[in-house]
Amino acid sequence: MKKIISAALLLMLLLMTGCGALTGSDSATGDTTASGSATDVADDEEFSQQVFAMDTYMTVTAYGPHGEEAVDQATAEIERLDSLFSVGDENSDISKVNAAGGGTVSSDTAYLIARSGELYDMTGGLFDISVYPLMDLWGFTTLNYQVPDEASLADALALVDGSAVNVDEETGEVSFDIEGMEIDLGGIAKGYTSGRIMEIFEDCGVESGLVSLGGNVQLYGSKTDGSDWRIAIQNPDADEDYIAVVETSDKAIITSGGYERYFEEDGVVYHHIVDPTTGYPADSGLQSVSIVSADGTLADGLSTALFIMGLDDAIAFYQAHSQAFDIILYTDDGELYVSEGIADCVSSPLGLDIQVVSAE
Secondary structure, three states: OOEEEEOOOOOEEEOOOOOOOOOOOEEOOOOEOOOOOOOOOOOOOEEEEEEEEOOEEEEEEEEOOOHHHHHHHHHHHHHHHHHHHOOOOOOOHHHHHHHHOEEEOOHHHHHHHHHHHHHHHHOOOOOOHHHHHHHHHHOOOOOOOOOOOHHHHHHHHOOOOHHHEEEEOOOOEEEEOOOOOOOOOOOOHHHHHHHHHHHHHHHHOOOOEEEEEOOEEEEEOOOOOOOOEEEEEEEOOEEEEEEEEEEEOOOEEEEEEOOOOEEEEOOEEEEOOEOOOOOOEOOOOEEEEEEEEOOHHHHHHHHHHHHHHOHHHHHHHHHHOOOOOEEEEEEOOOOEEEEOOOHHHEEOOOOOOEEEEOOO
16 A cells, blocks of 8 residues: 655655655545444554644544544544644633733643743743744734834834743643733644644554644554655655655654745745744744654654754754754755764655764
């Protein structure tokens, strides 16, 4: 069986065995289910559903006797978490604390705010959930794009400080030290969600499965034949090409790039990955950053932060934390950098020279 599952960023999942050349595949669209009891479902029988949440189409796929149960629970969990984290839903946890300047949130939201604070500290403030006023000012939340004037930018920047977000995980109490600040978990919520789906797969007894959430893919186990999954990462310069293919199992592969959302004004392109230290879209010399890790939440947050850092700082950051994740960095100059932990599992369909980044 050959198959591609497409995500919104065209980060493609390619199902094939072992290392070797990339081959063509059929597209997977819509919801797919199969009938039969757990006693007569084959180990490689596929169950799949698609759902629109967190502003993207998501596809959940599981195989085997418990696949249907796992997929149903996973899609319900996606919808539940979306209702907690969405900044567009006035009844969500995030919208309520933004409107009130604080309040009590669910355990999932409290955990994710706390985890965001850890990533804020870890990245020197480059992963910052309080960047929402900047995103709103540029129009990335409303699609009413604009290049802000310096006075408006300064006002928004005054509200951005991840260290001013307080949360008590035990009580769920959230407060802000700066009046008028607002938060958005969009830079980390999909990674957390994919991790929760992996837990559901484990609880249901699934042996093989995956979830594709926009630019995020997280894998549960290996493929049904025991081989690694193959994940292809989009070429930012051409939708139909892929800069790299990574073979792995039991990992999240999460990509951030300026080509995902952007607008053009007076011949200048402005993308949605805003540097919280300047208020402007990051001009780091990187076109895309992919993080490979067993921790989807970590991978999601770091893909944004390392994009803002730029090549040299991203490599240094990886070397300081190489036990937690691997990297695939693609520069404005068309150079491909891959950390040594996955270098043997990465190839380039475009024939790009892969520069291996040492862990030391």
